[in-house]
Amino acid sequence: MALPTDRKYLQTHEWHLVQGDTVTIGITQIAADELTDITFVDLPEVGDPVKADQPFGEIESVKATADLISGISGKVTAVNEELAANPGVVNRDPYAAGWMLKVKMSDPSEMGKLLAADEYSKKAGH
């Protein structure tokens, strides 16, 4: 599946899509495939702060667990409630229905440090 070019990435496999002053965050297909069937996504609550390069949650499969890292700082304005009941959505549709957080950015310049799709693709080795 082609990597969407409308968003930016962390090497730790999180995508960031900017819409106005809000960023939507999720993980890439590469990460979802690597984890295999996702069983649980632990996300913060609306109103919680997130910080750039810090974990905001965790994602689990039967055999692995990984931190979810944010590339930007700000405040959580929405979380994908669907994932609590149906974490497999992240495997099936990581770039749309499998989104995780919406964050109101406190420092939009942080987006500049994130990777473009082709850079991420190279670093992820795919």
Next chain:
Amino acid sequence: MDYVQITQKQRDEMLRAVGASSMEDLLRQVPDELRLKRELKIPQGMDELALRRHLEDLAAQNSSADGQVCFLGAGAYDHFIPAVVDHLAMKAEFLTAYTPYQAEASQGSLQAFFEFQTMVCQLTGLDVSNASLYEGATAVAEAALMAANTTGKREIVVSRGVNPDYRRVLQTYLSGMPLSYEEVGLKHGVTDSQELEAALEEDTAAVIVQSPNFLGHVERVETLARFARANESLAVQVFNPISLGLLKRPGEMDVDIAAGEGQALGTPMGFGGPYLGLFATKERYVRKMPGRLVGQTVDAEGRRAFCLTLQTREQHIRREKATSNVCTNQGLMAMRASVYMAAMGAKGMRRVAQLCFNKASYLANQLKAAGVSLKYPKQPFFNELLVELKRPVEKVLPEAEAEGILAGYAVGKDYPELGNCLLVAVTEKRTKEEMDRLVSVLK
């Protein structure tokens, strides 16, 4: 005998097969300068008969509780163990099986642990139980760590009514961690609720109380749990599973974590171990819970089946981020507890608890009639009595021993203010006649 079956002839064949002229060719991987050039200083092996005589000789040098009357408790109890417990739980298929990672080859033990988890939930009134931890003290320490992990807070407030050994172990666990330990005193033999309320701070992760407490008294757990709740701390109750046949269950008192020693459920006293750590909590904390968990699922043909689950909490996947480093459960002891609880059933568990209480009540009355009083006669007890002796405890205990009576535990070591008090445990095994003998020794 070293239980090796390979014969000398086969050994030679095997050496030839791997291209070795002697065993030495295979041992050369250990550099010569590191080799032990002598035999280990351990006596030569024994045949089975000699070994049995030697072990019988060592065993005979201990005065087992069987030949005496045991009123010792203080964390280990002389309860009746039905023969069916030994017979079923010690079946070779359970005894010699590995941890059930390969679910298809382990449905029996997995189902037994699933039943164990269910029965611990039924007993405690809580939502989830793990498949057991090491023993009581470490289970309480794990509860404290889990509370800190769950709340993000750092202070553990502990009642002095909690078993002193458990408190010592907890302090060892907390030392070196960014966590602090604070003790709350007792008033009239139970947790001083005012002092407890005052000890709560914003950073308090857990409030740990034991009920019945170490001195045998039933604590007002609901009140203490309410304080914890109001402070957004977790309420942890250390419990005695036998008492739950009568006492309100932790889950009925809004306790967040129930942790305790499960030895009383069908495991012999065994000079202190191996025992069984019981651990149950509310559903919402399940992902922070330490220890193994068995879950129900289905196989490829849709049949009900069981497997270890939520393993990502565990050390072999999460490594340094695991909820705990525990990687065993007390499989056999959990099996014993399961058979015990199932054999007793709801009614039996209630009856055992009632028998303990009946007998403890009888003993309390007889002591009173003989002029020996309880230290805190107004406090409700379950099956342990804190007796204030009239004569020095260090005199009374040897006298009782000479009569074949293990009279109890002198609590002065742990509670200097209770210097002449004896903690006397009464189980359903004690008879009227045995208690009458104890009274005559204590008066």
Next chain:
Amino acid sequence: MNKNGERLLFEISTPGASAVDLPECDVPEAEFDPALSTYTQSGLPEVGQLDLVRHYTHLAHRCFSVDGNFYPLGSCTMKYNPKVNEWAAGLAGFANVHPLQSEHHVQGLMELLYLLRMYLAEIAGLDEVSLQPCAGAHGEWTALKVIRAYFADRGQEKRRIVLAPDTAHGTNPASCAMCGASVVTIKSLSNGLTDLEDLKTHLSDEVAAIMVTNPNTVGKFDRMIAQMAEMVHRAGALLYLDGANMNAIMGITRPGDFGVDIMHYNTHKTFSTPHGCGGPGAGPIAVRKELSPYLPVPQVVKQGEKYAWDFDRPKSIGKVRSFWGQVGVLVRAYAYIRACGAAGLRDVSETAVLAANYVAQRIKHVYALPFGPKDGSPMASNPCAHEFITVPRAIIDRGVTIMDVAKALIDRGYHPPTVHFPVHDCLMIEPTETESKATLDGFAETLLELAEQSERDARPFKEAPVRQVVRRLDEVGAARKPVLRWTGAQG
């Protein structure tokens, strides 16, 4: 047996049934304060004795066990559990003793513990032993606490880093985290040994210890261990041994002699105590004398002709569990050591090494050994210790996964070897010394037959196991919607 296998206790429960006959009450009934009493039914099952016996007998039939099956389970050492040890642990003079009885009542037990302490020190080549830890992981944690106390006492609190090779057991880092230590991973070389150059770059005055397993988890004795010890000691740090693989070296070499300062044992791996579906274990730790003041209290000591508990250890890390240790497990370990004796223990290790090399030799033309001899050379030219790993690339390339091989072995009556540890796609095979040659041959032949089958048709592997009471399980479903207790509402 119905479609859903053995019914649960709760499903065979019959109100009013009971499997026990409790004593009549010989004292008056007393009323427990209703305000403190429970107000709901517990819901515990009610089952008659024969039905209870049948239930657990059926469950027992649904388990693999060493008594019934071969477990070539690398790193876990599933050796035979001698029956006389069970007899010993059940003796009333051991099993029915209250832990708080006076010392003069328990001299036989204390002598046993004292002697075991001495024997474990001798096998380790170290000075003192604490028998208290409840299991290997608890021993690790206890040992790390001891290390920390040792450095704190020397004013070196800043030594908080513990180094561990990338092949370490998962418990190692988890135990470190529980002691407030941080873990730094050291690389392994392509031959499976620790990369001393990488180690050198990580040693500093903030390093407390390096945790190694030797023989290591790929089944190689690390020949450079003494050099490693010297480097570590020169940097002021300690060498910690995970004793998981002591089964390979008893009487051949001793950790203390190759530079180890502190280690833990797993009694079930080395001294044949039964695994019991996951426990109880015991994890004694052995230390050099410089570390002994910090061991947990109490310590069993000999004073003249009497044995006693020594609580007077002011530098001790404190208590690590209630009472004295996993005594019932330690009795079994003691019985095993006495049965084997010095020569027997060495024979155990030699035979364990021979058995592993033999199985490796029989299969290596098909099952590649990444750390074994060159193709065509015999095992003796580059032997393994008591276990080895194989990465059977040829089979995997046919579309058969390591897990498929494991499940196919179950159908042939073998518990699978350890899989995917310490490297991906590996089988880690440890035959142990207690298996007969016929069993080893049978297992090797089965592995070869599976390889042949994978050449002919890989599909049956995907179905395996088909001869067990269940097929492969939906583990994803189990984790997504955890059902952790029976609630009555299920099928």
